[in-house]
Amino acid sequence: MPHRKFNQIYAELKERIESGVYTVGQMLPSENTLIKEFDCSRNTVRRAVGCLVRDGYVQxxxxxxxxxxxxxxxxxxYAIDTIESFAEASRRTGQHGTSRVVQFETCTTDETLARKTxxxxxxxxxxQICIHNIDGIPRILNHxxxxxxxxxNLNAEIASGSIYHYLEDELGMSxxxxxxIFTVEHATEEDRALLQLDGYDCLAVVRSQTYNSEGVMFECTQSRHYPGIFRFQSNAVRQHVTATPRKAPATTTSR
Known part of the structure; x- marks a missing residue:
């Protein structure tokens, strides 16, 4: 019950912040007010608020x-600190996003592919090789x-939709x-053939290794983005590190 209550408070306050109930710079209700509203302990409220701090919502x-x-x-x-599918990102940004799988095959990792993935x-x-279209224009190439x-049981038909929806809602994966890793790289012949680059000769490349709740890496993706609309955003939190005092240089005594 305390765990569910903590998640409930976090989700409710997060929704209020995102929907504008609390405007930027506005103070949220006090701890005592939240304790009364949610009928919980002070520690439960502080855990929920601590997660909002971690996620960059409040200070x-x-x-x-x-x-x-x-x-x-x-x-x-796109959000750096959130895992979302292309379909989810398209809905959030109000863009018309569609996907097309141009290659789907099975393979087994050799030493070269093991180093790569x-x-x-x-x-x-x-x-799979997949092209993501934004408002009808091919802008992202995924391997x-x-x-x-x-x-x-994954196949090309499932892959052409939302794989994360399939994994989470049908297979129950967490x-x-x-x-x-984010890099900028020269466009390849494949990039130029499959994407509309509008004269650009480079792409923003995001390499991802994604893990489930069992600690298993189930996906490795290289996502190659048209640079004209590439923009990732994040909330960074400073972790203060106490500097180690420098040791005084050793002295010698002359005789």
Whole structure:
């Protein structure tokens, strides 16, 4: 029950902030007010508020309370600190997004592919090449590798829809975290053939390794973005690190 209550408070306050009930710079209700509203302990409220701080929604200060610092993502922005599918991002940004799978095959990792993806040698994979169209224009090229043992019935038809919807709602998988690397790279012949680059000769490339709740990396993706509309946004939190005092240089005594 306390865990469900904590999640309920977090979700409710997050929804109020995102919908504009609390405007930017406005103070949220006090801890005592929230305790009465949600009929819970002070510790439960503080856990929920702590997660809002972690996610960049609010800032707390002693003597002032809880301040809303949330700024909504720009319409064309993707979130660095959120795992969302292309379909989910398209709905959120108000863009018309469609996907087309141009290649779907099975493969097994050799040493070269293992270094490229992070999957162990000998892992059976599904490999797909998918083009994402934004408002009818091909703008994102994805190379996806999925572990077959995590989704043995995956096929091109399922892959052309929302794979995350399939994994979570049909297979019951819990998708937890993703490690990402961002680079800018020269366009390849494949990029120029499959994407509309409008004269650009480079792309923004996002490499992701995504894990489920069992700690299994089930997906490795290279996502190649048209740079004219590439924009990722994040909330960063400073983690203060105490500097280690420098040791005084050793002295010698002359005789």
């Amino acid at each position: 707390t200060s002693q003597g002032r309370g809880i301040c809303n610092i949330y700024q909504p993502l720009e319409p064309s922005s 992070g999957f162990p040698v000998g892992t059976a994979l599904f490999h 996806n590798y999925f572990r077959q043992d995590c989704m043995p 998708i937890v975290t993703s490690k990402r």
